Amino acid sequence: MGSEKVRLIKSDSDHQKAMRQLLNDMRAMELMLEEGMFDTGPTRIGAEQELSIVGEDWEPAPFAMEILADIGDPKFTTEFARFNLEINLDPLLFTGDAFSKLERQLWRLLTKGENAARKYKAQLLLTGILPTLSHPHLSLDYMTPLKRYEFLIEALRKERGGNFEFRIEGVDQWISRMGHSFIESCNTSFQVHYQVAPQDFADKYNWAQLIIAPLMAATCNSPLLMGKRLWRETRIALFEQSTDLRNPELAYREAEPRVTFGKDWVRYSAMDLFRNNAFHHRILLAPIDEENSLKTLEQGKIPKLRALTTHNGTIYRWNRPCYGITDGKPHLRIENRNMPAGPTVLDEIANAAFWLGMMHGMPDNYRRLYEKLDFKLARRNFFHAANDGLTTHFYWPGTPGKVPAQQLILEELLPIARQGLEIANIDRADIDRLLSVIEERVKSGQTGAQWMIDAFERLQKQGTKEEALTALTAAISKRQQVGEPVHTWQLPDIIEAGDWEKRFFTVEQFMKTNLYTATPDDPVELVVRMMYYNNIRHVPVEKRDGTLQGIISARTLVRFYNNFSEKERKKMAAKDIMETNLVTVTPQTKTADAICLLRKHDIGCLPVVFNGKLVGIVTERDFVHIAAELLRQPECNSDEENAEVERGLE
Structure with a gap:
């Protein structure tokens, strides 16, 4: 250059x-x-x-x-x-x-x-x-x-x-x-x-x-x-x-x-x-x-x-x-x-x-x-x-x-x-x-671009977006080494990403990025409806510039309904009930380290922060999905190894 x-x-x-x-x-x-x-x-x-x-x-x-x-x-x-x-x-x-x-x-x-x-x-x-x-x-x-x-x-x-x-x-x-x-x-x-x-x-x-x-x-x-x-x-x-x-x-x-x-x-x-x-x-x-x-x-x-x-x-x-x-x-x-x-x-x-x-x-x-x-x-x-x-x-x-x-x-x-x-x-x-x-x-009509688009859309039906991107990159490498021109390439499957360690090595590879979030001044009722209609258990609270302020979990809402009257609840905003003592990770945090943080702090989710801004979230549900993937691996089906996975999620 x-x-x-x-x-x-x-x-x-x-x-x-x-x-x-x-x-x-x-x-x-x-x-x-x-x-x-x-x-x-x-x-x-x-x-x-x-x-x-x-x-x-x-x-x-x-x-x-x-x-x-x-x-x-x-x-x-x-x-x-x-x-x-x-x-x-x-x-x-x-x-x-x-x-x-x-x-x-x-x-x-x-x-x-x-x-x-x-x-x-x-x-x-x-x-x-x-x-x-x-x-x-x-x-x-x-x-x-x-x-x-x-x-x-x-x-x-x-x-x-x-x-x-x-x-x-x-x-x-x-x-x-x-x-x-x-x-x-x-x-x-x-x-x-x-x-x-x-x-x-x-x-x-x-x-x-x-x-x-x-x-x-x-x-x-x-x-x-x-x-x-x-x-x-x-x-x-x-x-x-x-x-x-x-x-x-x-x-x-x-x-x-x-x-x-x-x-x-x-x-x-x-x-x-x-x-x-x-x-x-x-x-x-x-x-x-x-x-x-x-x-x-x-x-x-x-x-x-x-x-x-x-x-x-x-x-x-x-x-x-x-x-x-x-x-x-x-x-x-x-x-x-x-x-x-x-x-x-x-x-x-x-x-x-x-x-x-x-x-x-x-x-x-x-x-x-x-x-x-x-x-x-x-x-x-x-x-x-x-x-x-x-x-x-x-x-x-x-x-x-x-x-x-x-x-x-x-x-x-x-x-x-x-x-x-x-x-x-x-x-x-x-x-x-x-x-x-x-x-x-x-x-x-199969240029490299068209193959990548078709492959990406196929792979997203088999896994998360990040898994699809990993598998896509692996598939490009494999076909590149063979050397046949792109118009002859077959579409890949998610398995081309390799074993679970390559697909889920860091938080970035499976974190959710299409988030439902609230601002500090949003009414709690909005958070309740977000959780109910979208079948989620955690709603991050952020400023309008993306700075993370807190998180509201299903546990928080249980306490909210138990501790406050209906009249009090109608006046309360997200900032009044959100948890602010947060444990966060970055996109590059290793998955094993993230699991340890969940266990150590007895929490159900980890907000993902980059440059001070909320960029994603991982929850215990995501780790259950990873565990299921691991248990399907033929090299990870011994009783000892399965028990280790289960202990990591307890």
């Missing part, structure tokens, strides 16, 4: 100095473009694999730094969170067996990472958003302990000037507020690079902007966040909102967010985008190693343009322009950032082949797109595809009305991709094998 050799912009003078460096770099790039210094071929491709680390309980496991130290391979590097890693794959000439080489190298490196992770009872997982991620994992305690990430968090928080607000709506709704942008660490992707000759950049970039929507419809794999069914590619909404630095008080201003699809077509060159970066986005980080890029050019050398690339690295276009140097020659690339990690290595390589084939096979009639389609419609296509996946209908140049995603992909884009791969002289067997994966996925 970028270079560690950066500094935080702390003052106006810092910003002025950094801006002068950036302007020098921009002028140097302009001169190099004018002088024809950029590489025009042969075409190279590349990829970056982001991934998650999970423990035996299928929860995020923060062992990135330890695994990296054990691997000792520079191709592995850090990501924002300690439960993520990134693999940088070798650049390849876009010809022959390039995709077979890419696939073999990725498998080899993943195996290397898996071997290192086993030491920590962990494994690697490819998925756009890990299903078992929860709010405790978004604490800055999980952030990778490197200055670059600290600087970025601080800069984004300072620029925002307040909390980050999140609101994503799908089948469910997820609303949250956080004081930092670390939540972007939920996202993992498979980023693919395509080298472009300068004279073709504008048309190729615009083409990339047009095809990104149907590409996403076919490759979506991130439909869940915190157990909520949101967009088919929720990463898009989450990343945009997690780095949105725009001031809500300036609503009349049409400011551009740092994560962006863009505001218009490119008319002339890559400089359109780099200038836009400088003109619309404040510099957050600057390189420590200063470079006079114009002087470097005068000396006949190629400048690294560190100021330009550092600033570009803090602006997250879904199609990002990139500058680099290979074998002493500068080049331009387009980095596709919208494809998610997973579901399998084969799916990812097929996705890459589909995109790269389309890029290389762009028909001439798609040049000068700014004359053929309103950019707002391309933008609309992008967000509708992120939301709806393969059920999207697209606005498309030369097509009246809208065209269904499946029809567009199967009848027009796959043939273009095939032609592009043939132009690049990619091996015929790889073309057939990889594009058939896309074709069958689109025909069946």
Whole structure:
């Protein structure tokens, strides 16, 4: 995730100095473009694999730094969170067996990472958003302990000037507020690079902007966040909102967010985008190693343009322009950032082949797109595809009305991709094998996102939501190791979560989160009716901001009716009878410890509190359910073991 050799912009003078460096770099790039210094071929491709680390309980496991130290391979590097890693794959000439080489190298490196992770009872997982991620994992305690990430968090928080607000709506709704942008660490992707000759950049970039929507419809794999069914590619909404630095008080201003699809077509060159970066986005980080890029050019050398690339690295276009140097020659690339990690290595390589084939096979009639389609419609296509996946209908140049995603992909884009791969002289067997994966996925409608939604809904009928998320994560891992593409996957059963210890290891995995609560001033009669009509025995009492104040149990109500007259009862509120000497747990409390607390304090429930707020509740009924699960385990059916379970619940 970028270079560690950066500094935080702390003052106006810092910003002025950094801006002068950036302007020098921009002028140097302009001169190099004018002088024809950029590489025009042969075409190279590349990829970056982001991934998650999970423990035996299928929860995020923060062992990135330890695994990296054990691997000792520079191709592995850090990501924002300690439960993520990134693999940088070798650049390849876009010809022959390039995709077979890419696939073999990725498998080899993943195996290397898996071997290192086993030491920590962990494994690697490819998925756009890990299903078992929860709010405790978004604490800055999980952030990778490197200055670059600290600087970025601080800069984004300072620029925002307040909390980050999140609101994503799908089948469910997820609303949250956080004081930092670390939540972007939920996202993992498979980023693919395509080298472009300068004279073709504008048309190729615009083409990339047009095809990104149907590409996403076919490759979506991130439909869940915190157990909520949101967009088919929720990463898009989450990343945009997690780095949105725009001031809500300036609503009349049409400011551009740092994560962006863009505001218009490119008319002339890559400089359109780099200038836009400088003109619309404040510099957050600057390189420590200063470079006079114009002087470097005068000396006949190629400048690294560190100021330009550092600033570009803090602006997250879904199609990002990139500058680099290979074998002493500068080049331009387009980095596709919208494809998610997973579901399998084969799916990812097929996705890459589909995109790269389309890029290389762009028909001439798609040049000068700014004359053929309103950019707002391309933008609309992008967000509708992120939301709806393969059920999207697209606005498309030369097509009246809208065209269904499946029809567009199967009848027009796959043939273009095939032609592009043939132009690049990619091996015929790889073309057939990889594009058939896309074709069958689109025909069946079973993208990674669709499989996850169907699997999650099936699993929720067999257990709690948290059990379903655990089983879903386990099922993804199992199928990923087999390696068959996602359109062939069968739906899982709850047993795939493993034994009861993995499914119920922490309170978070089975606590109730759809709560009936009262406020301190609510009449007791409301609490009575809540318990009666919902068949519950405990009602937490909380302030309107979610701060836990007390709890009312069925025992409390028995005393209430025994000790007060009807006239007295009518005047009393929840605060008058609630129990305030509370025993609470956190979502990460071990189940065994929670059982001990119930026994020690002779209580029937434990409110679950996170960051001072009520987030759930576990009751003795929940533990009876766990005991029943345990007793069904074949390895736990001895009299001695059964007696131990019963003692734990007495």
